[in-house]
Amino acid sequence: MGVPFFASYLYGFLTADNVSDSVDNLNYFYTSFILIFASFAITAKQYFGSPIQCWTPVEFRGGWDQYAEDYCFIQNSYYVPFDEQIPEDPNARRDQISYYRVSVLFKKIWKLDTRWTFNI
Structure with a gap:
């Protein structure tokens, strides 16, 4: 339950499925990254910025x-x-x-x- 488990979980999360089309990839993969990036940016602004x-x-x-x-x-x-x-x-x-x-x-x-x- 150490880093290898986390690495395999992260790799499974980051790879796209073969059965999905471009709309599924947009909804699942890219939107998730946009939301995660925005939340990190807002959190950094709140805690480290003004x-x-x-x-x-x-x-x-x-x-x-x-x-x-x-x-x-x-x-x-x-x-x-x-x-x-x-x-x-x-x-x-x-x-x-x-x-x-x-x-x-x-x-x-x-x-x-x-x-x-x-x-x-």
Whole structure:
């Protein structure tokens, strides 16, 4: 159950069947690799890159800039359209988005699946 087992499993996964046509290969083989590559790219961006770019003042240098971006990533945010100015009144900033940002994606996927056993 070591590396030879994993290598034979991986080789069996990577080789195409003789009974499949080009559409089957597209659905089975190439789509899987595209999805795996996209998931690795997104994961690398989240863990090794900068997942969110927050506006920071010019006075923030070095570690303070990174701290502000980390704080911005885990705290609530609020929406300001591009054609409007950032409100100076703190009371105007109270309408914050306070949910985990990925949860919207999961809810949409669950809504598309009609065979799901419970509704969220």
